Each structure stands twice: as structure tokens, then as C-alpha cells.
Amino acid sequence: MMNGSAFNYFCSTLKQMTMLHAHAGLRLLILLFLLAAIVKSLAGWLGKKPYGKSDNIIAVILIALTHTQAIIGIVVYAMSDMIKAGLSDMASTMKNPALRFWAVEHGVIMILVVVLITLGRVKSKKAATDELKHKKGAIFYIIALVLILWAGVIKPLALGRGWF
Numbered sequence: 001m002m003n004g005s006a007f008n009y010f011c012s013t014l015k016q017m018t019m020l021h022a023h024a025g026l027r028l029l030i031l032l033f034l035l036a037a038i039v040k041s042l043a044g045w046l047g048k049k050p051y052g053k054s055d056n057i058i059a060v061i062l063i064a065l066t067h068t069q070a071i072i073g074i075v076v077y078a079m080s081d082m083i084k085a086g087l088s089d090m091a092s093t094m095k096n097p098a099l100r101f102w103a104v105e106h107g108v109i110m111i112l113v114v115v116l117i118t119l120g121r122v123k124s125k126k127a128a129t130d131e132l133k134h135k136k137g138a139i140f141y142i143i144a145l146v147l148i149l150w151a152g153v154i155k156p157l158a159l160g161r162g163w164f
Ligand code: HEM
Pocket: 060, 061, 063, 064, 065, 067, 068, 071, 118, 121, 122, 125
């Protein structure tokens, strides 16, 4: 039989793992819609196409997924035993590249990504012409993609994390 504290530990680990898998999986959906938004806005900008209904739908789904991911990320951060341990001794955390990445770099870069994707949408929505709508989206989304590839794909894989 499990005693109380072992049971609490089990539940806490299960909650952390569930949120972490949701967080890793949602990233793939974000990448899919981010790539679609980039391809469509580049094609629209360079090919001088009208800003259509599908451009709008992709942009709204992308921003909704991204805001949801930010909330899940903050919850993961608050629940994580690894982060708790890291924050309790910042002097050694900053000297440990893997721990420093998760405790500091990932969150900071990803908040920046969320801001960039939100700005891309807001600027694109406010732009006066269809060409500008495509252009604003394309520029902000491409910068966001580079940052996600680095801090949300390459680094996590290099640190031994999986795809889901
Ligand atoms: C604390 C949580 C959140 C904050 C602070 C936040 C903040 C924002 C901001 C600043 C904007 C831009 C508003 C503008 O157009 O001027 C925005 C847009 C948007 N957010 Fe969030 N958001 C949050 C959570 C969510 C969640 C959970 C979802 C969806 C599941 C979501 C979906 C959207 C969508 C779809 C838009 C774009 C609407 C449009 O341009 O048509 N947000 N949000």
C-alpha cells in the first residue's frame, strides 16, 4: 500500500507529466499553424494577393494556440519540481547549462515569442492595405519561428527531451 506522502508524490508527478506532454504536443500544432501563416503571408505579400478569410482563420487559430501554450507553460513552470529545485539555488543553477536553460532562458525567450506572435496579429489586423497585412504578419511570424526552433525544438531535443 502507498502511504499518504507517496500517493501525493505520485499525483504530483502525474500532473506534471500530463501538463508537460500537453505543452510539448501543443508546440507541434503551433509550429504547423505558424508555418502555414508564414507560407500564406509570404505568398500574399510577394504575390500581391488579397488578405482572405483563410488568412484570418489561420492567424486567429495560431494566436489562440499560442496564448494557451503560454498559460500551460506558466503552469508547468509553477508545478515543476526541477524548476523548484533550480530556483532554490540560483547560484549553482546559473552554472548548470541545462538547468539554466529551463529555469531562465526557455521561459524568457518563449514569452518573447508569444509577444511577437500577438504583435504580428495585432499589427496585421490594424494594417490599412492587404499587402501590409501580409507583410506585418510575415515579418513577426518568421522571427517567432526562428526563436521557437531554437528554444522550443533544437535545445529541448539536445537536452534529451522528446517530441511529445
Ligand atoms: C492570461 C491570458 C491571456 C492574455 C493576457 C491574452 C492577451 C491577448 C492580447 C493582448 C491580445 C491582442 C488583442 C488585440 O487584438 O488588440 C489577444 C488576442 C487574442 N487572444 Fe489572447 N490572451 C490570453 C489568453 C488567451 C486564450 C486562453 C486564448 C484562446 C484559447 C486566447 C485567444 C486569443 C485570440 C483568438 C486573440 C486574437 C483575436 C483577434 O485578433 O481576432 N487568448 N490576447
